[in-house]
Amino acid sequence: MNLFKTLFGTFLRTRRASRHFRRTVVPAAVNGQVTLRAVPDELAHALLRSAREDLGDTLAKLRGHPGGLSESEAADALARMGPNEVEHEKPLPQWLHLWHCYKNPFNLLLTVLAIVSYLTEDVKATLVIGTMVGLSTLIRFVQEGRSNRAAERLKAMVSNTATVIRCPEADEAAQLGCVPATRIEVPIQRLVPGEVLVLSAGDMIPADCRVMSAKDLFVSQAAMTGESLPVEKDADGHRSFSSVLDASNLLFMGTNVVSGSATAVVLNTGNRTYFGTIATRATAQDRTPTAFQAGVNSVSWLLIRFALVMAPLVFLINGITKGDWTDAFLFALSVAVGLTPEMLPMIVTSTLAKGAVLLSRKKVVVKRLDAIQNFGAMDVLCTDKTGTLTQDRIFLERHTDVFGNDSNEVLKFAYLNSHYQTGLKNLLDRAVLDHVELQTELRLAEHYKKVDEIPFDFDRRRMSVVVSERDDHHELICKGAVEEILAACTHVLDKGVAVPLDADMLARVYRVTRDLNEEGLRVVAVAMKEVPPRKMVYAIADETELTLVGYIAFLDPPKESTAPALKALAEHGVTVKVLTGDNELVTAKICREVGLTVNGVVLGPQVERMNDAELAIVVERSTVFAKLTPLDKERIVRALRANGHVVGFMGDGINDAPALRAADIGISVDTAVDIAKEAADIILLEKSLMVLEEGVLEGRKTFSNMLKYIRMTASSNFGNVFSVLVASAFLPFLPMLPLQLLVQNLLYDVSQIGIPFDNVDPELVREPLKWNPADIGRFMVFFGPLSSVFDITTFVLMWYVFDARTEADQTLFQSGWFVVGLLTQTLIVHMIRTPKIPFLQSIAATPMLLMTVIIMAIGIFLPMGPLADYFKLQALPLSYFPWLLGILLGYATLTTVMKRIYIRKYGWQ
Template structure:
């Protein structure tokens, strides 16, 4: 960086070289608010609770209670009011716990920035930044807010998220810089000019107003809407029938309102949120932080994992193994040159750079930095220009394949530069291949003498002199072999996507027992069109020497083949692939731009954490599917039963308070479902929600439920000649017991003794049934219109319930077998 650049400062009014004082920063935070795009308005617990009463269904129930009081039905009005208070309290309590848990998890992976406050650098949450703050950024940093560049050291910024431009843009002092972009290489200081909603990024986000909604969420929303419309249609039908039969208009209206509330799956979002939240909390205990709850569904469905090998498949204890010059001997000068580049480079320090610095801990003496040509993923190299004894020298470090074409000389045994003929270049390539076959990662070091000029460019990287190779070792991680076997047993195929040499990647794969079917390099991928890549990508195990754009093509090609793809990365170049994959996975010590793009953060860079997380993701999926199957089929069956009963019964099959009580008790029994045990066989394969299968399940088991309801109606009316109150009491019992017990039947295809439900679920179901019976047999029962059940009808109801559960069990086993045969 030149002195001119260092001294230049833009005319930014708020700029203070030492940063803001803590007092002034606090004042500005109060004035401008937090540096967040979508500002969440904080409301008190009382406000959050009262907000539940804005729900349309709750408002309808309050209207029903008001009508009851107006018509003199004091008992019905009181019961409806009490049920509203209980259900909203349950909703509030569970939602509050879930939101707090998610908030705690999100705080654990918040992005931080290096900010000057009171003249000293501090690591602060980006939400605390204010206009006027002085922020230091380096390669891998996310630009936390809009600002102007104060100082620049070869600062290159990726603005593709804002402009779509794929190449990084050089930033000089005085240039504007925007939130949402990231530092590709170099470093600099910024003075922030706008934060939060005032940034350009916020304006773009607001105008686009888009979110990453999964296909499952869209299908489920449409399906819930269909159920709601069907329910409302049947409710209107039932209301008309009751009025035509000249039943009490007030009672008919209350019945219709209660039916609409009772049959609409209004708790579906809450139950799913609780399920996903509990799953994410279990995953956090195993070292997996879920940033987005919706990602849980994709995590359980993932069948291909793409990952780099460094730190994931290897120990990530990279060390310099040796250096090798043209004469195939050790040479100290090679490591000294490499060390000079690493020390003077402002680019993101890779593990290889760290290994070089650790290996050669010497101070630079007599070497003055002049300029830097930062690393980028197109050139795959970096250079520094230094002055030594009034001689300007370019030292270049990079991937051998990227440097071979621009090398023209080598040094003989005496250190004299000689012309490198094509034959000798082939010998150098062969040496490199041999080192790779030994499992050594290799960098090439080259130099060039320069003439003095104002500025050097990448085109000056030509006619270089080969100095030698720096070779590194990073042994295969012993624990990775077991993790790979576990992932394979869970039907997840692992593919290596690496910037390393293919021979090095293959050596690591073989050491870990990973089957290698085919290897593709970046150059080979570039010669394929998208259709050709799609045909070959599925059977390829290793993708080597790939750059970010090639990684992106691989991810998209795998997804086009119908795979649910997970991508694990922690570098600057991994961000696009993390966003493109179905599930982006990074680690807690990754660069900011990678953590920001990921859906899931691992607290350790190990496949063991990932495998544990996948199992928890599938467990969450299976329990979510149980609730969906049970809830949707139960609601559909009740719709049919209510419509049929209204046609031939001279009274309402259930009163409004009874329907609401049934709904409250049933929903309460499901809050323990996320804790249910899951069969090991259900965790072995990736799980994807099949909406078509859900519809089939709803139709089949909804109709079975209605069939047994009609049998119950016929026996109660024709055999026992039940009064209205007796009929309502017995059907209330049958309806609640069958709804709550059926989950024990459909939860697993295995025998009950071999697949026991969790204790919380059993306790919840038993508690709800006992509570319902206690209400019926207690004095409280008469306020709901219940009568004391007789022994004989209760025995018949028990027999009907048992028969229903047996039929459901047989049909569920037949459907499971049929689905397996189709697969």
């Protein structure tokens, strides 16, 4: 079901990038409205026929039954129709994945250089450049393959199922008349046409379906039509529809149930659905970059623009001073290659993949690798109260009458309401149903039968069931939030007698419920009325003139881990704000118990009255928001983002879905409703703020390692080009041959492979980390010229000490600078990876150290070994190496001093 979230993002023009798919559906804009690409007429006509024809005929065509398929029928249909998967959910073929790994500006530039080298008969340069392209592509291909496989394994840990009705096998069905035997959960991939689904609030619709029965069913079709308001669906197939999307008895893959309940028969699955057909017909790619992608792109283009300026300068200076324009052109292209961070895609992919695997060990499943950066950048976490601050194990603590006295009567009505509702059963319902007294003593369900149900929605904040104990009357039992129940009441039950709910009585009721709230109890009111048994279908309009029976009060104790987790998040620069639909008194009490500072409590009705400017001020200074609707939560998240915060939202209910989508990073749990899991970027396998805090730190470590590579590459490349410009202006020969420059760049790139596995200093992850391209540019200009100081020192050394002044001696000169350049580039990795003194105060991880030693050894071996002639190098005199050691020590010392200056002036991150 990650498929739905991917395509939703594109349909709704949200800021999110597509998930793990290569291509997404591209909507067209018509008069400012989002519309879909046309689907084949045959599909639209077939769906309309299914909507209009008799339900029995539809079932017969699908080989289905009103009571659902049997296990063998479902298995046969699955073998015949295939899994319920849209084509673009599948990974790219290996050859196409390899092409994508090759197809980036850096590799294309290298390829041009290889072609030019081949045409000029420079076979060695062609081989070296080909090796660079091959290594860059192959490493990225292998790492992305591992990353994709790891991501799929992680996503498989998150359950995505649908509820279906299973009919007995054929021989039993003949005897039973195919009476539904069981409701079972099946993976959505195993759904087949003819399957009968049971839907309730919070469910994603996993296939195209026709409604068989519905009760106050409202569905969000925003992904299909662009309409923000939910539409009502029913089982009526006899009215006329202007288009297939207007059919009130059709449900489409990718939409979701907002409220109500229904049964529906599956018409089409996978690529044969309306949604799947659009996806398979889409050929364009429309990705909106995330903040992370935009940051990487900005740095890449910074270096590319720098190369576009510097390479022509190098070409002109060498052409004018040396007179050989062909060599000058090849050398300038080599410089351009040296400036392009061709290993950046591989480093980014490897680092993110490693971060995702490490997070999975901490019970954090990353659905979208790019989300790791937002995880580390998050500075505000908005969370619900239940299950995050509290234990998520709600106990039925009290059941009282209107005046606060214990009452079994209110317990009976609450039990009947929870038992017979078919919608989304929340923790409160489970607490009532699990109550020992009810199961062992009352056995109420045996004496009642259900007549009808009025499902819950977030506007009314209540739900009702209608039951019948005898044939002379029906009992409408309503439970919900105190204020919403009182709005529908005209009487209260006092010692078995209904008395009017006047102003004095209302004040008394509020005093009782307030006292319960102040004890930290969550209060749900229960009301009822008896009605004549004249009708079998009830609606919201029937929730009037109720009699308040009493209250059921629940206790959800705070978790022991919550207080230390909040403290740890605060120490790491993350502000926690509580956004809940619960009562403000209960919320404030829980917050105080877990040590969360309550800087004023803001209520949902107050939020609704504020304009955006007022809300922007309030969200900054307040930490607790109570009695919120789903849209209130979304507004608060958007207001925080508009104020410049990177906002995470943690939720698990259908009411959390809008805020999850609005946040920079949506966080949910494996036990959440489908729509919440689909809206989330990260899934927690354990609903704990402590797990979240560990995930934040891992996200920051991942980001920090990526930043290391970008800083190293930018500063090192800048210094090298500056040195090349100086050498080109004054030397009678090229300071380094194109082939040597390419080999040096290749070795340097290989040395960076260990970066994803590097250690990160604890101080670097104490605060949120954000992309700042301007900081990268400043860092490059500040540290880049440092290497040039020692490059120029090397030029002077080779010119005056070793007399490498003529074209005949240029090989010695080039060999000396080749070694210094490679070793200083490799050394800068350790100097810039930490603000501390490297090797003494902060030691790199073993893979980093190992790669450094190997590359430095190769750098010295090439001019000193048997391959020297091949690369047009020559052995350096032994007297060169003390000078080399002095240059390296001087470089390390100067860089350390400049780091201190830079940190004092700009900070490190």
